[in-house]
Amino acid sequence: MKIRVLILCFFAFTQNTFAQNAAFARRVKELAEVLRLPGYSLAVVKDGKVVYRQMDGYANLEKKTPVRSDDLFMIASVTKTMTANLVMQYEQEHLVSLEDYILNYRYVDIGFGWPYNIDPNAKIKHFLSQTSEDGPGSSFVYNGSRFNYLYGIFEKAGNHSPETDAYKLELQKRVLNPLGMKHTIFGFPKNRTDSLFRHIATPYLYDQQTKNFTADTGYYARWTRAFPSGGLLSTIDDLVKYTNSYDNHTLITQASYDKITIPTKLNDGTLSPYGMGWFSEAFAGKKIHWHYGQAENYAALFIRVPESGYTFIFLSNANGPSYALRLGSGGIWESPLAAAFLRYYVFEKDKAAQQLLQPEEFIGKALFLRYAGRKAEAQQLINGLAKTNPERFKQYDPGLTYLLTDLQENRVLIDQMADGYSAQKHIQPYVITDLARYYEAQEDPKRALQYYRQLADAKGFEFWQLSADAARKAGQFLIKTGKTEEGRQYYWKAINDMKMQWADDNAIREVIKEMNLATAKATGTR
Numbered sequence: 001m002k003i004r005v006l007i008l009c010f011f012a013f014t015q016n017t018f019a020q021n022a023a024f025a026r027r028v029k030e031l032a033e034v035l036r037l038p039g040y041s042l043a044v045v046k047d048g049k050v051v052y053r054q055m056d057g058y059a060n061l062e063k064k065t066p067v068r069s070d071d072l073f074m075i076a077s078v079t080k081t082m083t084a085n086l087v088m089q090y091e092q093e094h095l096v097s098l099e100d101y102i103l104n105y106r107y108v109d110i111g112f113g114w115p116y117n118i119d120p121n122a123k124i125k126h127f128l129s130q131t132s133e134d135g136p137g138s139s140f141v142y143n144g145s146r147f148n149y150l151y152g153i154f155e156k157a158g159n160h161s162p163e164t165d166a167y168k169l170e171l172q173k174r175v176l177n178p179l180g181m182k183h184t185i186f187g188f189p190k191n192r193t194d195s196l197f198r199h200i201a202t203p204y205l206y207d208q209q210t211k212n213f214t215a216d217t218g219y220y221a222r223w224t225r226a227f228p229s230g231g232l233l234s235t236i237d238d239l240v241k242y243t244n245s246y247d248n249h250t251l252i253t254q255a256s257y258d259k260i261t262i263p264t265k266l267n268d269g270t271l272s273p274y275g276m277g278w279f280s281e282a283f284a285g286k287k288i289h290w291h292y293g294q295a296e297n298y299a300a301l302f303i304r305v306p307e308s309g310y311t312f313i314f315l316s317n318a319n320g321p322s323y324a325l326r327l328g329s330g331g332i333w334e335s336p337l338a339a340a341f342l343r344y345y346v347f348e349k350d351k352a353a354q355q356l357l358q359p360e361e362f363i364g365k366a367l368f369l370r371y372a373g374r375k376a377e378a379q380q381l382i383n384g385l386a387k388t389n390p391e392r393f394k395q396y397d398p399g400l401t402y403l404l405t406d407l408q409e410n411r412v413l414i415d416q417m418a419d420g421y422s423a424q425k426h427i428q429p430y431v432i433t434d435l436a437r438y439y440e441a442q443e444d445p446k447r448a449l450q451y452y453r454q455l456a457d458a459k460g461f462e463f464w465q466l467s468a469d470a471a472r473k474a475g476q477f478l479i480k481t482g483k484t485e486e487g488r489q490y491y492w493k494a495i496n497d498m499k500m501q502w503a504d505d506n507a508i509r510e511v512i513k514e515m516n517l518a519t520a521k522a523t524g525t526r
Contacts, residue, residue, distance in 0.1 A: 021052045024344040028054060031336045034368045035320035038204045038213055039067040042337075043236045044345055045311040048244045053236070059201040059317065061213060071201045072183060072233040073315035074223075075300040076293030076322075077144050082175050082242075083167075083228040084128055084277025087153065088256040089174055095157040098125040098259075098276075102132075105152030106162075117462050118149065128276035129264040134460045139426045140264065140272030142328035143462055147229035154228075167228055175251060179241045184234040186226040188219070200233060201317040203297035208373060213318060216297045223295075230293065236313055243304060243311040261289045268425070273330025283333050284353035286346060290332050294322035303338055305346050312341040324371035325364070329398035329428065333357060336364035359389050367403050379407050386413060396420040398431050405438035414438060429455055429463040436470065449477045456490055468497035472511065479518045491515040 024044075032040060039057030043050050055067040090096035102122050119136050126132040127150055130142050155166040158173075168186050176184055189197050204213040226232045234242075245251050260276040273281050279290045286305055293300030299321040301314040314321065314337055325335055332338045339361045347353035362385045369378040382403070386393060393400070393413045401417045404410065414435075421431050436451035456471035471494035478487030495511055519525070 017051075020344055020348060024052065024340055025054055027340040027344070028337065029056065031340070031365075031368060032056060034365075034372050034374075035318070035324065036206075036211070036213070036372065037320060038317050039071075039201060040314065040316040040321075041067050041069070041071060041073070041201075041236050042312070042314040043240060044341065045240055045243060045313070046345075047309040048247060050240060060215075061202070061204065062215065067201065068199075070183065070199055070235055070237070072185065072196060072199050072235055073201050073300065073317060074203070074231070074233050074293070074295045074298040075239070075302070075315070076230045076295040076298060078239075078291045078293045078300050078302045079226060079230040079232045080144070080147055080228070080277045081291050081302065082171060082232070083147060083150065084260045085251055086170055086174055087124065087128065087150070087277075088252045088260060090153070090157045092252065092256060096124065096153055098123065098128070100124050102127055102149060105150075105156050107149065107152055117460055119460065124150065124153065125276065128260070129272070130274050131264060131266065131272065133462065134427055134458065135267075137264075137267045140266065140274055141426075141428065141461065142274070144229050144328075146462065148227050150228045165225065168226065171226075175242075178251065179238075179245055181234070181238040181241055184232055184238045187224045187231050187233070188221075190224050192220075199235075201315075203295070204318045205297050206318055206320060208371070211373060219297060230295070234315075236315065239302065239313045240311075243302070243313070246304070247306070247309075261287075266426075270424075270426075279330055279332065281330055281332060283342065284347060284350065284356050286353075288332060290338070292322050292327045292332075292335075294319055294327075299323070301335065301337060303332065303341065308346050310341075310345055312338065312345075320368075320371055324367050326399040326402050326430065329431075331360075331397065331399060333360040334364045334367070334397075334399045336361060336368055339364055359385055359392050363397075363400055363403070367399060370403055370406060375407060378403065379409055382407065382410075382413075386410070393417060394420055396424045398428060398434075401431055402434050405434040408438065408441060411442065427454070427458045427461070429458070429461060429466050433466050433470065436473070440473070445477055445481075449474060452477070453490075456493060464497045464501040468494045468501070468503075470494075471497060475515065476518060479515075479522050482522065484519055484522055488515060488519065 037057055038061050039059050041055045044052040055069060057067055059065045059067045059071050087096060091098060100123060102124055103120060122132045122136045126136045127146055131137050131140055132146055133141055151167060154170045158166055158170045160166040160169060185196055203216045203219050205216045206213055223231060246257055261278050261280045262275050263271040263280045264274055265271055273279055281288050286307055288303060288305055290303040297319055299316045299319045303312040321337055339357055343354055343357055362381050366378040366381040393416045404414050404417060418435050432451045432455040436448050440448035452470045452474040456467060456474050471490045475487045475491035478490060495508055498508055
């Protein structure tokens, strides 16, 4: 009898698992088809073991080479989690403190320019937590490249000379080698005969106008190393080893892991969605630690739910799964792929959590459809959500704001989203830009000017292009309304921001010419 019961229980368990995996596979395939992904590879890990794998599409479209289990994909900013891991190893060994000023370490210009916007009081913890702009600890704004200002830490803590690639040497010694991650590499091999090169999934650029993919083989020469901010290529199996290292405390202690996965408390007492090198959020009572990767032509998701023992890893050779969204502001559940993982695994038996997921799934699906050029279908989903869940549009939500301002269909909902943004009281450059452009398109110059000025006046951010465009727009609006001197001040700020991003002299002369012509027209002078 006991044997029969065990067999029946095992049979039921197997059937449930099969149905669970099948439903998840269908959802992922449907979403991949919306984005028309060339290829992808994924794994679901439970308590250290892979319980489901899925590979689909092509590693190379032209040759019709299918995605294989050992293919390498760029993981982009998922690299940041490893950077944080390294720093915590140093702290455990008393080589570094999170409270150290970043200027205690040599700044190394590795191609990202001089750090004009480093506050001399900014500390390591501020760079790891994405709170180093707008005054240390004042605001969370995801700005991936600022992780590269941490480079000097690896040089000093590892006792490396300036001519070496300290980050590569330290990551290899302290993370990749101990975990046996033999198929994780630092950018594309310069030598095309490298044994791992033939295992790299070809990167593809997507043209949203023609809806065609183009192999971006020029990327091989442009990205031949990794940085603290990103650039590693890896495989599913290597990343499984990596996630397991946290559960087994192989590299850092539980206390260190907790320190980097606790949401950062900002100076005003509010919590950001980011810890240090990890996004850290909660949904339906479950803590979710995650990061996304978004390169020009790759996308990655790395999601851990420690309480449930689950990890989800997703890699693609096109960037749609990340680029279509606003993941840099948090809200991983708006990723349709992440939501599918949560629904079919983490919350498989939690009907209340699944109910909470439903509006997020609608928003994420609408964002994917919008990216794919199917705006009418996206609008239909949003209209349905507005009827069934109108309160959802009163929350601060960068992804939904991005979607609505692009669709430009419902002014009332967008005004509500704008109010939700204002209520959270922190500068978010991309949200401001989305709102400013929307109100300008709606011929509401007063509201547009409000947001353009807010962005142009923001201090300490490195979003030079957005800031320059905002200052230029503010200058245009102000001069048209007779505020010539103030308008010219904003034009001049735009020009200075353009210089920060190495704009050429011809482009700057064009803006000066535009300013002078606008002034002459407004004042009736030559």
